[in-house]
Amino acid sequence: MEIVKREKAGDGEFRSRQLRAQQMLRGDLDDDALEQHVRESILTTTLDKAVDWARGNSMFPATFGLACCAIEMMSIVAARVDVARFGFEAFRATPRQADLLILSGRISIKMAPVVRRIYDQMLEPRWSIAMGACSSSMGVFNNYAIVPADKFMPVDVHVPGCPPRPEALMHGVLKLRSMIQEDPSMGWRDRYNAHGTEEILGA
Amino acid sequence: MPDATGLELLARELRESEPDSVRDTEYFRGKAALHVEPPAIRATLRFLREKGFAFLASVHGLDYYPQEPRLGVQYELLSMEDLDRITVKLRVPTDAARVESVTPDWPTADHQEREVYDMFGVVFDGHPDLRRILMPEDYEGFPQRRDFPIGGEPVLFTKDEPSGRDYTA
Numbered sequence: 001m002e003i004v005k006r007e008k009a010g011d012g013e014f015r016s017r018q019l020r021a022q023q024m025l026r027g028d029l030d031d032d033a034l035e036q037h038v039r040e041s042i043l044t045t046t047l048d049k050a051v052d053w054a055r056g057n058s059m060f061p062a063t064f065g066l067a068c069c070a071i072e073m074m075s076i077v078a079a080r081v082d083v084a085r086f087g088f089e090a091f092r093a094t095p096r097q098a099d100l101l102i103l104s105g106r107i108s109i110k111m112a113p114v115v116r117r118i119y120d121q122m123l124e125p126r127w128s129i130a131m132g133a134c135s136s137s138m139g140v141f142n143n144y145a146i147v148p149a150d151k152f153m154p155v156d157v158h159v160p161g162c163p164p165r166p167e168a169l170m171h172g173v174l175k176l177r178s179m180i181q182e183d184p185s186m187g188w189r190d191r192y193n194a195h196g197t198e199e200i201l202g203a
Numbered sequence: 204m205p206d207a208t209g210l211e212l213l214a215r216e217l218r219e220s221e222p223d224s225v226r227d228t229e230y231f232r233g234k235a236a237l238h239v240e241p242p243a244i245r246a247t248l249r250f251l252r253e254k255g256f257a258f259l260a261s262v263h264g265l266d267y268y269p270q271e272p273r274l275g276v277q278y279e280l281l282s283m284e285d286l287d288r289i290t291v292k293l294r295v296p297t298d299a300a301r302v303e304s305v306t307p308d309w310p311t312a313d314h315q316e317r318e319v320y321d322m323f324g325v326v327f328d329g330h331p332d333l334r335r336i337l338m339p340e341d342y343e344g345f346p347q348r349r350d351f352p353i354g355g356e357p358v359l360f361t362k363d364e365p366s367g368r369d370y371t372a
Binding site: 109110142143144145 | 337338339342346351352353354
């Protein structure tokens, strides 16, 4: 497949196109001009991309705190880091309305079925963040009582720390956001040495 | 007021009213303790309640591994009037870990005896609702016993890397 790159329009060209489009709207559009108008004034994208963009910018986390990390989780909605800037502010009190489960703290083997059940009650598509050392790798509680989250449910992002600072959780949230929106900044092309395999639509 | 002398006086009085109850007395760092035989625990606590120790502050279990009898149960009593404390200790072996429950006399012992049962496997006869309290209902074993495996995930520390231990197998 040939990769086609379109030149970015300069300022002057953009202005003249604008004027032309204005003219075309005066009611004398014939077939060719109409076609031209449609091409120049409609932004095309795939439905998936548009949906992912919307999903990534309107995540509702579940109101679900497990342990000390929950205190840090609460503070990301406060004024200092203010996750509301990215559409995450609405902590829903029911998993039925939530998209994101933040595992904020240690999960005991008695709590694990409960957490799993809450995750199962969430509607697709759903994501989860394992926040802190305990829910990722049992942390200092490497014993009979605690279980890491990966053992019983899928986890999309692990945020390390004990507890992570609110900024760290914020970073994890933004990583998840860019993952949802399929932003290449997640770095998997670098990790898998996969440059040059991009598919250009419409080429 | 059990200082060392008061403790002996208490023990003597208890021996008179309940023969075969007191096994030993212990006075260590200002803290008095009575070692009693397991069957006499309810009578002992009732006796101490009449002496003013009307508050059962805590019931907890211990594992004295490798000593025998291994398991221990301790009852911490507080006298609100004299501002004094006394500990009652008993020991039971693991193969016959049965103690009479004191929950009928001290309702506060309900959850604490359940915890001792959960963690150490001491069965309290006469307890109204002896179930696990912290661990899941279907959990097997008693995790606070000293011979219980610690569990968890094996961790490869940097210091162990040269030894070539394989934690993925």
